[in-house]
Amino acid sequence: MASQASTPSSVTSLYSPIKEITGPEHVSPFASSYYRQHTLVPNRINVEESQLSDERWSRHAFSMGMPFNDIYRPHPDARKFAQKMQKRSRISDKQLAESFLPLIQTAMKSSKKLQIKTDATFHPDAMPKGSPVGRVSASQWTMPLPIPKPNITIGFSSKNFTSHDLELQDGIISDAQGEPCNLAKISQPTVGSNSLLWPFFNVEIQRDSLMAAQNAAAGSGSTCNNALALLAEAADETAFQSQGRNFFWQSRRSVQSFSLSVHNSSGGDSKTATLNLHSYEGGLSHTVALIRSYDLCNERDVEYLLSRLGSIFVWAENCHLQQIFTLLETLDALVQLEPAREYLSDSFPHGSMDAVTGSPSNQSPTRRKLETIKSVLVELSPKWIRAQG
Numbered sequence: 001m002a003s004q005a006s007t008p009s010s011v012t013s014l015y016s017p018i019k020e021i022t023g024p025e026h027v028s029p030f031a032s033s034y035y036r037q038h039t040l041v042p043n044r045i046n047v048e049e050s051q052l053s054d055e056r057w058s059r060h061a062f063s064m065g066m067p068f069n070d071i072y073r074p075h076p077d078a079r080k081f082a083q084k085m086q087k088r089s090r091i092s093d094k095q096l097a098e099s100f101l102p103l104i105q106t107a108m109k110s111s112k113k114l115q116i117k118t119d120a121t122f123h124p125d126a127m128p129k130g131s132p133v134g135r136v137s138a139s140q141w142t143m144p145l146p147i148p149k150p151n152i153t154i155g156f157s158s159k160n161f162t163s164h165d166l167e168l169q170d171g172i173i174s175d176a177q178g179e180p181c182n183l184a185k186i187s188q189p190t191v192g193s194n195s196l197l198w199p200f201f202n203v204e205i206q207r208d209s210l211m212a213a214q215n216a217a218a219g220s221g222s223t224c225n226n227a228l229a230l231l232a233e234a235a236d237e238t239a240f241q242s243q244g245r246n247f248f249w250q251s252r253r254s255v256q257s258f259s260l261s262v263h264n265s266s267g268g269d270s271k272t273a274t275l276n277l278h279s280y281e282g283g284l285s286h287t288v289a290l291i292r293s294y295d296l297c298n299e300r301d302v303e304y305l306l307s308r309l310g311s312i313f314v315w316a317e318n319c320h321l322q323q324i325f326t327l328l329e330t331l332d333a334l335v336q337l338e339p340a341r342e343y344l345s346d347s348f349p350h351g352s353m354d355a356v357t358g359s360p361s362n363q364s365p366t367r368r369k370l371e372t373i374k375s376v377l378v379e380l381s382p383k384w385i386r387a388q389g
Helices: 016-022 035-043 054-064 076-087 093-107 163-168 183-187 210-235 237-243 247-252 299-335 350-356 365-380
Strands: 045-051 114-118 152-156 171-174 180-182 197-206 255-263 272-280 286-295
Touching: 035 045, 035 210, 045 210, 054 272, 076 093, 076 299, 093 114, 093 152, 093 197, 093 299, 114 299, 152 299, 163 299, 171 183, 171 210, 180 183, 183 210, 197 210, 197 299, 210 255, 210 272, 210 286, 210 299, 255 299, 272 299, 286 299
Parallel strands: 045 286, 197 255
Antiparallel strands: 114 152, 152 197, 171 180, 255 272, 272 286
16 A cells, blocks of 8 residues: 555546556555656656765765765664664554654754654645646656655744744745745645745655655655745846846755655565755756665664764754845845835735725724725735736
8 A cells, every 4th residue: 555645636647658657556656667757857857866976975965064974873762763663564654754753853853943744735836847737749748746745844943034034935926937926835835834934854655665755755855945946036036137047046046955765665674765865956957866775674774864864954954044044135135025014916906995994983884894804805915926027
């Protein structure tokens, strides 16, 4: 039985290879050998087949301010996790995710800026958009990218941001296709109350195969990157209009995130996980590359993984979050929000309504009703709407 994480929307197709994707034997399409060709590639997501070489990973790690080498640090939580995996050869995906939580919380215990959620569904607005769904061409059939629902998602707590920062992240911008989208759904792509902001790390557990888990992670990791890239594009629109897609513009939109793909083998075999790097630069494809593989039943491997997770969370807190703050500062200068001002949609006739609504003591019942309607619309509307050039 396949994991319920990252379930796809319903699709139909007469193209014979896709029958494997939509057939009843698979709850999710991630185990299909055609998934990368017909879903990821058309949505500009490229999964590298081989593991990153030491040279390539060292360049990435150096640019992100992270240690390159695996560090061996014995820890009782790593030992407990490995022993649990050894004793329980058969475990449900939910139980495996619950087993990961103490390990992840140990890695992030020194940080007060991170937040963790389980089984969080993402907003479609943050997902990468490639070719139109269902378009037929001579060489390509495009299938919809499933809405991500990782088993575990880590991002930033709203306590990191001032009320003004949060207002900046609640406005209407345009996406890469020129369609309007709300930054509130981009900055908080995980659906639900008290949602974390700007996720950067996901855990995807799949029972079918390791490739299925990596395929699921490709979608969720790329969605994290795409969300931040949309913020960068909105903040840098002035520079883009004046300078075009030059190297500086692309580097400003360069974002990274990480994921852990876990194969929860139903046959009782050794459970395997891969740590993946997700990279995106402005105007280019999302790239998924495998950093390292880990045997979750091997105590030393789990200790290496725990150390690596700690490095990722330190990077997120000290570098990744600062990149977000820098983009918000740039967006602030562009939007120029004024304190205590109501920002309504241009399509809403608030100017004319202001004329008919006077002080509450002098209002007729009709005017009071109009004032109530206006207040409700103020609450429902985004904080600001950026004029498009």
